[in-house]
Structures are given as structure tokens and as C-alpha cells.
Amino acid sequence: MMSLKNLAMFVRVYELGSMSAAARDQRCSPAVASSRISELEKYLGVRLFNRTTRTLRATEHGKIFYQGARKVTEALAEAEAAVMETSQSPRGSIFVAAPLGIGRRLVAAQIPAFKDLYPEIDVRLRLSDRKLDLTGEGLDMALHMGPLPDSDLKVRMVAECPRVLAASPAYLSRRGTPLDGAALVQDRHDCLVLRFPGATEFQWTLMTQTGPKRYDISGPLESDDGDVLTDWALAGRGIILKPAFELAEHLRAGRLVPVCEDTPPAPVPLAWLFPHRRFTDPKVRLFSDYMTRQCRAAISGPAAQTRP
Template sequence: MSYVNNLRMFVRVHELGSMSAAARDQRTSPAVASSRIAELEKHLGVRLFNRTTRSLHATESGRIFYDGALKVLEAIEAAEAAVVDATRNPRGTIFVAAPLGLGRRLIAPAVPAFKDAYPDIDVRLRLSDRGIDVIGEGLDLAFHLGRLEDSALKVRQIADCPRVLCAAPAYLARRGTPRDGEALLAEGHDCLNLRFPGAREFQWHLQTPEGVKRYSISGPFESDDGDVLTGWALDGRGIILKPMFEVADHLRSGALVPVATATPPLPVSLSLLTPHRRLRDPKIRLFSDFVATRCRSAIQTEGTP
């Protein structure tokens, strides 16, 4: 398998343009990655990459070899996948990422149930509201809430999640209940902002009789952790924009109350992102299908405010 491993490393170095990034993707060290490329070059008798201290580029031989190496690896993966499917005993480890609120409420509860159904598959779950580099961080798949920029990843749409603007009764008793987006701004309401590099939630897109309108909101509090915002809202500090599944329990109990109901927010799209070739792995496909089904069911159950 050493030659196959060398091929895998070569393909990832070529695709990522970095020895260290390929090493992370293959969960090994840069030294091992460099050694595997060197072995492959020695075997072929050609240089596959031109290296400097700051850059790495494939040679003409490297570009030619990449196409053939990719076909070999895809054939091997297809054969291995067929064997796993035939035995119906997938095994291994899956590396998964998700936003905090989604991960805690929908993804994390599904992991033990998946493990019960497939005891030979382990799941490593990472939760963060910050942007994640799926390829660079060696992830098998990542759940994403919101609009997607152009991506080289495979995108699987799971569901549209209804959202709600809401606040605690204590805040509304003190500041009043805005009827719509215009009142939200005119009355100077405190909006709790999810903000970090690349975030867009400081602009709320609400549905009005004239169509979708963008409202630039502001407030005294902001965080890069969505659950922190929910805690502040429960404490009467302001108004939050949240997917229904994150605050449904609080709405049912009355701890939070919908506001600006005449101009409800647009739903947010829940997607699953994977490197193109990862979905051919049966264990990843099984996990994707399993969790996607549970997510859709949970989102549909919560309904609308």
C-alpha cells in the first residue's frame, strides 16, 4: 500500500498546492509528505514539483501524472467501496464540523444513534460558529447554515430552516414590541449581532409586502457565538434573529416572544459540504443520509412561529 499512499499524497499536494496542507489532509506530518513525494519522484525518475521556500508548482510531468494517478485512486476507491457495501460493515472514523447551535441541538444528538446503528464507525464532531476550511482542516464533511459562496466543495441541500425575530418579555415590557422591520429601526431597538469575519447577520433580510428588504441593524452587544446571543436575549438584553429549531423551546415556554411578525425573516438554507471524492466513501454517505433525515424531520416538526 506504500505506493498507493504515495499516489494519494501526490494528488493532494497537487490539488492543494501545499505540502503542509496535504499533510494535514492526510493526517500526517509535512516531513512524511515530502518523503512520499521524493519516493514517487525517485521511482518515476522525474521531478513532479518545482519547490521554493514560498511556493510549490507542478512540473509538466507532474501535471501529466496527476490525471493518471487520479484515475488509479478513483478505481481503487470504487473497488474498496464496492467491497464495503457488499459486506455491509463499514468502519473507520469520520471528521465532521457544524455551527454551534445546529451542532448542539440537531447533529450531536444524532451521533450516538448513528454509532448504535453502525458500531464500527467513529465520529469526531467539531462545533464552531466561525468559518471552517473543510479541505485545509482535513474534514470529511461540514454542515453549513446560510448563503454559500462559490465553492469547490460538493454541496448537498438538506432543508430550508424557518427563522424568527424574538425577544424576552422583560425587554418588550421595557422597550415595546416592534410590529415590523420599519418599527425595529425607527424605535431604536437593541439588536443582538452575530458578527465575525465574513458574517452577514448584521444585515437582516425581512419579507415585506413590497418584497424582501434589507435592514442594517445595530445594538450594544455582539458575539461570534450564537448561543451567547440567545443567553443575552433571555436576559432581556435585546432582539435576536434565530432559526426556529434553536429557540423553539424558549418560544413554547414564553421565555422568548416573536416580534416584527408583519415582516418575518427569510429562511436560512441548511447544507452539507464535502470534498467531491469523499462521498464515495460508504461510511460518509451513511452518516450524511442518516443525519440529513433527522435534521429534516426536526426542522419540519418545529414548524413556524
């Protein structure tokens, strides 16, 4: 009898075009993934993929088999979701990603309470400021801040997140306080930049009387970790652009001071992203519902206010 695990592995290998990516998606090792494909090929008596050390391509048999295999796996997923929908004890693991700073403050802080509500659901959290491939890395969902990607991912908006430009009193006493974006550029202020391999944003978008305007910024320090940038700002090394709720404590305590208030940063979308087939998973939806409520409360509540 054909193994459903082998069938599911075949579908993901075909869709992702990679044995290792499919292995991550199915929570197993590449060796196990390869073994499952081999077992399926032996059962069917045909080769489904032509494999070399560098390439993997579906054969004509593989292309034909995929059409039926996908229908079977989709039907099974729908049936499982229907059963889970009526279950009083949803269970299983959720693989979640979030940016470092936001992930620590908005997501990680709330996971223990979620676990208390749903003890049979395990949460695997990955924090990273780099761009992630949700499908290729086997993630169920990811919190995304910034312009929404043009892709086939499902999107659930959380909020438009207010942001603030800020610097320490020591930096401002040394370099002066820029009132707007023009002064930021003309006076060559040290901007602390979040940058990582593949990053494309080298400008800050600020709101002016005539609408959003992009300003070319530069500085001697950059990092792929947003919390490192905050530490540098507190140490007087430059101006930082961050979500208001992330800097709220430092602003209230006077450790950081808002700047460029005549041209504040444009708010940025905060949203959950899902691979298409994960979106209807009941346990993923439960986690999304819970975290969306918590994120909205944190962003709009008293802790998000930047003034004493």
C-alpha cells in the same frame, strides 16, 4: 514498488497546492506528507514540486505525472466504494463539521445513536460558526446554514429552515416591541449579531407584503458563537435572529417573545456540503442519510413550533 499512500498524497498536494492542507486531508502530519512526496520523487527519479518555505509549485514532471496519478487514485476510490457498498459492516472515520448551536442540537445529539447502528464507523465532529474550507481542512462533510456557496462542492439539501426574531420580556418592556422591520431600524433596537472574520452579512432579510427586504441592523454586542447571542437575548440585551427550533423551548416557556411578526425572517437553506470526492463514500452517505432524516424531523416536528 510505488506506494499507493505516496501516490494519494501527491495527488492531494497537487490539488490543494499546500503540503499542510494535504496532510490534514490525508490525516497525517506535514512532516509525514513531505516525507511521502520525497519518497515518491526518489522512486521516480524526478522532482515533482519546487518547494520553498513560502511556495509550492508543480514542476513540468509533476504536471505530467498528476494526470495519470489522478486516474489511478479515482479508480481505487471507486473500487473501494464498490466493495464497501456490499459490506455488511462499513468502517472507517468520518470527519464532520457543523455550526455550534445547530451542531450541538441536531448533530452531536444524534451521533451516539448512529454509532450504535454502525459501531465500526468513528465520527470526528468539529463545531464552529466560522467559515470552513472543507477541502483544505480535510473534512468529509459539513452542515451549512445560509445561502449555498457557489463552488464545486456537492450539496444535499436538508430543509428550508424557519427562523424567528425574538427578545426577552425585560428588553421589550424597556424598549418596546417592534412590529416590523421598519420599526426595528427606526427605533434603533439593539440587534445581537453573529459575526466572525470574513463574515459578509450585515443585514437581516425579512419578508414583507412586497417580498423579501433587507434591513440594516446594528447593536452594541456581537459574537462568533450563536449560543452566546442566545444567552445575551435571555439576559435582556437585545433582539436575536435564530432558527425557530433553536429557540423553541425558550419561546414556549415565555423566556423569549417573538417580535416583528408582520415581517418574519426569510427561511434559510440547511444543507450538507461535501468535497466532490467524498460524496460517494458509502460511510459518508450512510451518515448523511441518517442525519438528514434526524434534522428534518427536528426542524418540522413539534419541538420546532414556536407557540405554546
